[in-house]
Amino acid sequence: MVVLAGSGDAARSLPLLWREPAPPARRPGPRPGLGVDAIVAAAVAAADETGVAGLSMRAVAERLGVTAMALYTYVPGKNELIDLIYDGVHAELPGDHALPAGWRAGVTAWAEDLVALYVRHPWALQVSFARPVLGPHEQAVLEDVVGILRSTGSSPEVLRRVVSMLFHIVRGTAGTIAESRAAAEGGSEQEWWAGRAAVLAEIVPDFADRFPQSTWLGSAGAQHPADDPTPYLEREARAALAVGLAVLLDGVEAAHGDPAP
Missing domain, CATH: 1.10.357.10 (Tetracycline Repressor, domain 2)
Known part of the structure; x- marks a missing residue:
């Protein structure tokens, strides 16, 4: 399975990628500690286990102990999420x-x-x-x-x-x-x-x-060592x-x- 990068809506994806400005919450009383960075970290962990094919907003939400709808306050959808995690892992370099x-x-x-x-x-x-x-x-x-x-x-x-x-x-x-x-x-x-x-x-x-x-x-x-x-x-x-x-x-x-x- 190959997923096209940059397939998220540019007007929604790029501000999230650059965190400029931080996306405002659209719902009152967001869960403390839940935000784009936490969602990205959970999504990376999920993708490491299942690949992109198994990645879903629901699977990420379950890792965070929230409903899938709660994630949409911060990330519009799966396409934007893939953009975020793909860019995010490059920060490890x-x-x-x-x-x-x-x-x-x-x-x-x-x-x-x-x-x-x-x-x-x-x-x-x-x-x-x-x-x-x-x-x-x-x-x-x-x-x-x-x-x-x-x-x-x-x-x-x-x-x-x-x-x-x-x-x-x-x-x-x-x-x-x-x-x-x-x-x-x-x-x-x-x-x-x-x-x-x-x-x-x-x-x-x-x-x-x-x-x-x-x-x-x-x-x-x-030739390679036999114990390798x-x-x-x-x-x-x-x-x-x-x-x-x-x-x-x-x-x-x-x-x-x-x-x-």
């Missing part, structure tokens, strides 16, 4: 990644932290990247990485594409890790591959001859992230001579 070690280290740390964020909240990957929420926390994530990359001397036209590719790499890596963990709940990767490898070898005995390039690529599998419990696909996703970032940042560096490290 550390602020300034412009580390003393240089721009490459800063971009790498930014990417790794954002992957970790999406792995903690895999439902955020169900929110389409086609339209931004335009909230302050989502914007701060973009501001952070652009601030780092500007030191390379790249033009805005180039950096727009580099930043776009960084987000695709991050979301793809996090998605693979999340899928790997979800798949592991149905059995180990070793069992899955062992069962299918045996059947495949029986029905396609000439697999290596028919697909020599794929076979060659698969023969170069990375991390699922294979997750390890490979993290390794691919490191290699992908290095290649992309090598390209940025090569395109502009020798920018500041």
Whole structure:
């Protein structure tokens, strides 16, 4: 299931996202402690358990011990709620990644932290990247990485594409890790591959001859410690992230001579 971000009514969603001004209560005597922040926190917890598909105003209200109607005093509906929680989890990302070690280290740390964020909240990957929420926390994530990359001397036209590719790499890596963990709940990767490898070898005995390039690529599998419990696909996703970032940042560096490290 993919949910289109920014699908809430802009006139209602954006003031909530920026909390400017704080939305007035439309009903007398609101429950003490109940407000947009409390609703967002409860909704994030609900989404962490059920995903966006299972998120509802009623489910959030039950966590808060109120009726669903009480939430509408603060949040107009589910679309606006999704905007709020998607933007809200981005507040977990550390602020300034412009580390003393240089721009490459800063971009790498930014990417790794954002992957970790999406792995903690895999439902955020169900929110389409086609339209931004335009909230302050989502914007701060973009501001952070652009601030780092500007030191390379790249033009805005180039950096727009580099930043776009960084987000695709991050979301793809996090998605693979999340899928790997979800798949592991149905059995180990070793069992899955062992069962299918045996059947495949029986029905396609000439697999290596028919697909020599794929076979060659698969023969170069990375070695991992035997006592590492991390699922294979997750390890490979993290390794691919490191290699992908290095290649992309090598390209940025090569395109502009020798920018500041």
